[in-house]
Amino acid sequence: MAANTRFAVAIHAAGMLAFGDRVLVTSETIAKSVDTNPVVVRRILGLLTRYGLVEVQMGACGGSRLSRPPDQISLFDIYQAIEAGPLFQVPLLTENYNCPVGKTVRPVIQEVLQKAEDVFLIKLKELTLADVINLVHSRLPNCKS
Amino acid sequence: MAANTRFAVAIHAAGMLAFGDRVLVTSETIAKSVDTNPVVVRRILGLLTRYGLVEVQMGACGGSRLSRPPDQISLFDIYQAIEAGPLFQVPLLTENYNCPVGKTVRPVIQEVLQKAEDVFLIKLKELTLADVINLVHSRLPNCKS
DNA sequence: TTTATATGCAACTAAATTAGTTACACTTTG
């Protein structure tokens, strides 16, 4: 089970909020569409909220909505809210490690991996939630637009 | 412990082989520099070997070396040999899933994530083992060149 | 031919991550 699907789930959830267009959407509604548990959705919405992407209203008739228009929320914003570290980790060195070459190699590897990750992040910045829902709209059967 | 460091370890190991320059290097030597267990190194070298990047000689005085010059081995080659699936998974749908919007959203999310992953992979193709060891050489103390 | 030195691989462990679930406190609407 342990494959990280949170980023995809977060995009799906945020996409639904964008779809809802300022209407409050419950975690249960999102959970149905995402095909998971409401608590899982709320955990992810919590991260998005902490990052200022989502507003939550508690209590009866509560729910969530985006705090900004979808064209002002990039997938990079969502990524940063959801994922913590770098894509690939460079293993830590034990304390009494003493190989000079190894010590030189480590930061170099970290650098080149960062270069590759950087272009990934830049591409995420280019892609907005609006792009995603436009794609969805254009593919939905019985599309009005 | 469960953070994936294999890609970084594989680059480190392949970098050492490039450093060795056609001389056979044992998994134990690499393990010392990488600061891990020889078996872990052999597992990774096995993947690289299966992918045609590394040649292994068994028995006494055995070890590994690159099968191509370092400037003809990209980090993409190593990545493909080591890692299997996409960077981010889109969760599977349960059998009796019936939300039309959700069904439309899924492939769209997969597509946009793939776009971001693609630029990552392209950057990996641009970076070769030669680049890595050149960087290491230039930073090694008492560098001759 | 024997011995020392390698690799390959299976099997197991411990730790961490992940998603799912239950339970319950809290908030808000009506």
Added chain:
DNA sequence: CAAAGTGTAACTAATTTAGTTGCATATAAA
């Protein structure tokens, strides 16, 4: 006050990961 939401802690099961031991196999060299 009741109903309908969210937030969050606690727990579980499955998976991944790295590390480790043990042993069969291969090979170079004495």
